[in-house]
Amino acid sequence: MGMNTGSEEAVTKKGRFAAIVVCWFLGNGSLISWNSMLTIVDYYAQVFPRYHPTRMLTLVYQPFAFITIAILTYHEAKLNTRMRNILGYTLFFISSFLVIILDLATSGKGGVGAFIGICLISAAFGVADANVQGGMVGDLAFMEPEFIQSFLAGLAASGALTSALRLITKAAFEHTNDGLRKGAMMFFAVSSFFELLCVLLYAYIFPKIPIVKYYRSKAASEGSKTVSADLAAAGIHLQNELEAEEDPKHHERLTIRQLLMxxxxxxxxxxxIYVLTLSIFPGFLSEDTGNHALGSWYVLVLIAMYNVLDLIGRYTPMIKCLKIVSRKGLLIAILSRFLFIPAFYFTAKYGGQGWMILLTSLLGLTNGHLTVCVLTEAPKGYKGPEANALGNVLVMFLLGGLFSGVALDWLWLIGKGW
Structure with missing residues (x-):
């Protein structure tokens, strides 16, 4: 790069805070549409009572997300990351807007046609998620760990935000005609706004931040082809520099298989982490927790507690003594979470709502904390192209865990009848 250490340090401080803030918003946009759909399932449960919408919509979403990320990860080295991320956020925006249009077109009446429409939108969310999460984590993996942490915190914040909105809309519209429907439509209006904001932030603001330009230029000099469109958008053309660095070692990189191993x-x-979390949240919590003093607020409180503690858990690794950096320690912590399965089973059967709220909070806290620990530690020590590829591989495993967890969630229905 021909840059001395002093000027390198100066560049890596320029725009650092701005990049962290933009990463947070981009993380928020990666999941707010899907979280909105999850958070208004009580509306869909009322409109489509025979179709198990809580479980069904998630089951549609996950295979589309997983298959898309598998294809994108395989071709990762040749992809234009800029187009991939803009496509993902645009698809989120259009799909969120379509939820409102579909509901208006059917007057919120339900029926099999409307349910198929909602399922198709859910599938589109899955495709958008795979584009954005893999693209963004890969892109940020060769930058600073704080950027990934902020992006992941934004993901969790979308859950906390939708939960807070859900509690507000329930309180505001509970005793009005069509209250649930009004709340649901408000959700997707907010969601559409956030997705449009992310398209603009990623397309016009993020590539021009000095620290982002620095890391992308560095990745390009290490042989990365995925960053060229973003650099061009920031007004940097690296053709001459890359020609000057035609040293073969710049083009040697680990294969996807080597990175996997x-x-x-x-x-x-x-x-x-995600097999366990999704086998409990949100399906089991939404349908299997019995009747309690909180009544129709109970499930919303559980989902809100999970989301808020998941968000807190994504900031706790910033406290050095709490962050797990040992590879063996991480695996032990992750495996110990499987004790949640008997804990939830017996609490649902015999425990009070206070115990269930506590357990759900712990599920969220550990989910957020361990996710950030893994995704900030794994890319360390790799060059730009390899860190990008590894980011995509890790998101593929994360989405694979989500998919498996959602499928296993149906096991809670055994013996309950349909």
Whole structure:
């Protein structure tokens, strides 16, 4: 790069805070549409009572997300990351807007046609998620760990935000005609706004931040082809520099298979974090927790507590003594979470609502904390192209865990009848 250490340090401080803030918003936009759909399931449960919408919509979403990320990860080195991320956020925006249009067109009456429409939108969310999460984590993996942490915190914040909005809309509209429907439509209006904001932030603001330009230029000089469109958008053309660096060692890089083998424990860890979380949240919490004093507020309080503690858990690794950096320690912590399964089973059967709220909070806290620990530790020590590829691989395992967890969630229905 021909840059001395002093000027390098100066560049890596310029725009750092702005990049962290933009990463947070981009993380928020990666999940706010899907979280909105999850958070208004009580509306869909009322409109489509025979179709198990809580479980069904998630089951549609996950395979589309997983298959898309698998294809994108395989072709990752040749992809234009800029187009991939803009496509993802645009698809989120259009799909969120379509939810409102579909509901207006059917007057919120339900029926099999409307349910198929909602399922198709859910599938589009899955495709958008795979584009954005893999693209963004790959892009940020060769930058600073704080950027990934902020992006992941934004993901969790979308859950906390939608939960807070849900509680507000329930309180505001509970005793009005069509109250649930009004709340649901408000959700997707907010969601559409956030997605449009993310399209603009990623397309026009993020590439021009000095620290982002620095890391992308560095990745390009290490042989990365995925950053060229973003650099061009920031007014940087690296053709001459890359020609000057035609040293063969710049083009040697680990294959996807080698990266897979070197990081098996991290990949398995992410997979297991999300297998466990999604086998309990949100399906089991929405349908299997019985009747309690909180009544119709109970499920919303559980989901809100999970989301808020998941958000807090994504900031706790910033406290050095709490962050787990040992690979073995991470795996032990991840495996110990499987004790949640008997804990939830017996609490649902015999425990009070206070115990269930506490357990759900712990599920969220550990989910957020361990996710950030894995995704900030794994890319360390890799060059730009390899860190990008590894980011995509890790998100593929994360989405694979989500998919498996959602499928396993149906096991809670055994013996309950349909």
């Amino acid at each position: 070197q990081n098996l424990d991290y990949e398995l860890g992410l997979y297991l």
